[in-house]
Amino acid sequence: MNSTQWWRGALIYQIYPRSFADSNHDGIGDIPGITAKLDYVAGLGVDAIWISPFFTSPMKDFGYDIADYRNVDPMFGTLDDFKQMLAKAHQLGLKVMIDQVLSHTSDQHDYFLESREDKTNPKADWYVWADPNMDGTPPNNWLSIFGGVAWQWEPRREQYFLHNFLSSQPDLNFHNPDVQQAMLDNVEFWLQLGVDGLRLDAINFCFHDKQLRDNPGKQPHERVGRGFSEDNPYAYQKHLYNNTQPENVAFLERLRALLDRYPGTAALGEISSEDSLATMAEYTEAGRLHMGYSFELLTDDASASYIRNTVSTLESRVSQGWPCWSVSNHDVMRVASRWNHGERSEAMCKMVTAMVTSLRGSVCLFQGEELGLTEADVPFEQLQDPYGITFWPNFKGRDGCRTPMPWHHNRAHGGFSANTPWLPVPSDHQRLAVDTQHEDPQSVLNQFRRFTQWRQQQPALQYGDIEFIDAPEPLLLFTRQHHGDTLLCGFNMSNAPVDFEHQFVTFGSSAPIVDLDHGLASAQLVDGHLRFPAYGVFYAKL
DSSP: OOGGGTTTTOEEEEEOGGGTOOSSOSSSOOHHHHHHTHHHHHTTTOSEEEEOOOEEOOOTTTTSSOSEEEEEOTTTOOHHHHHHHHHHHHHTTOEEEEEEOOSBOOTTSHHHHHHTTOSSSTTTTSBOEEOOOTTSOOSSOOBOTTSSBSEEEETTTTEEEEOSSOTTSOBBOTTSHHHHHHHHHHHHHHHHHTOOEEEETTGGGSOOOTTOOOOOBOOGGGOOOSSSOTTSGGGGBOOSSSSOOTHHHHHHHHHHHHHHTSTTOEEEEEOOSTTHHHHHHHHTSTTSOSEEEOSTTSSSOOOHHHHHHHHHHHHHHOSSOEEEEOSOOTTSOOHHHHTTTTOOOHHHHHHHHHHHTTSSSEEEEETTGGGTOOOOOOOGGGOOOHHHHHHTTTOOOSGGGOSOOOOOTTSGGGGSOSSOOSSOOOHHHHTTOHHHHHHOTTSHHHHHHHHHHHHTTOHHHHHOEEEEEOOOTTEEEEEEEETTEEEEEEEEOSSSOEEEOOGGGOOOTTOOBOOOOSSOOBOEEETTEEEEOTTOEEEEEO
């Protein structure tokens, strides 16, 4: 592929900076800590890192509430620290993507501090302000993802402001062209420093319906997960008017035009809409975002049919666009627990990595996924996430996937920090530390490394088309084809062995089966049948 399209088929390793590596031992990870661990990251065989927000912030939502888009929060280091990290990553051949949170700011941002003062100041129209109803209630029925109404009263203006997330995260008014330009200028600051890409947080939330129309309600059977718990009242509405407005497309085209002035850069949009696959297809058309990802594989459903239907639906809708898949991130329960009923299975962890990195598209891999970390059980008194505190005990929030990386099995706090970290390191994570797994040839970590090295030599897996093969549950089978090379990929999504017979796999005694020797539970060809062990994996050249 052209070097400017490095993002096609890329493996992107997500770093959550608070929990990756603590260099100054204050209990919070930082940018120098990331720099110190980049050799480890490069050794994983990934192509890029995505760093969650490290910008100046009051940290009400742990950096997704930005108070200064152009500086590093002191808890993470300095701008010079970031430049040094960027330089080392590039020396190691790693691309660097950073989060950009464009739809909203912190209520401590200078933009908002000015906007809230009165209705006539230069930034009076930079946020979504609305008068109350005659009875003093909010202007419509819109809800916040984090619980309750999406409107907060501001006595200085005697108006409500919109917040789709926390009340301390006011939404910018993208209908104002000055707001759009300001955010593009903030993005360009980092492009000029040399970052290679942007992960665009909640990018379909930039625009709201100018008429502030009420969202219609949903029937109980329609309240299924889209990245938030089903007992959240947010799930009770069809979110037709508070996000994913048609005006957003033109802004994405402006953003793409900016990126095109910096060859080799790419944008990955996080999308959560009423039909996220349709929005992914729309937002990744020519001249818009390079890639899009949604919460479709971040749900509890690990069935082969669900994965096949999800990917097939997107493939039928997307034209020139490019998907990005993810099974874990900083917002959902870790896949090692979510897809295995809370129990850890090394075979499943290995299979899931092979499966998701074999789909057509790029892949985001969350830190610790290469270790097979499970969801941590953080007690209520140690919770930090306001989302979890609000919805406890039915939903425990996102802290369980955000606990610190375990680097050393025999050091305090897993070697993450010499002092008590901001979230606890579970004892079972300590047993799965990097140093322990590094010494075990069959560990999840070493299988991850070997598999990514093999994948780097498979253009069909990086760039090829995908075609699914009919197979009974729990088998997921598909081919990847690129320039005449065809690779058959098979995965047993269950913890029980399965036999399968199909014309594609009746090769006979000279079957061109790929011998991965990666510690995977590999399927075998026996009398014309593929015999999959529990969480088995199969590859063959056709």
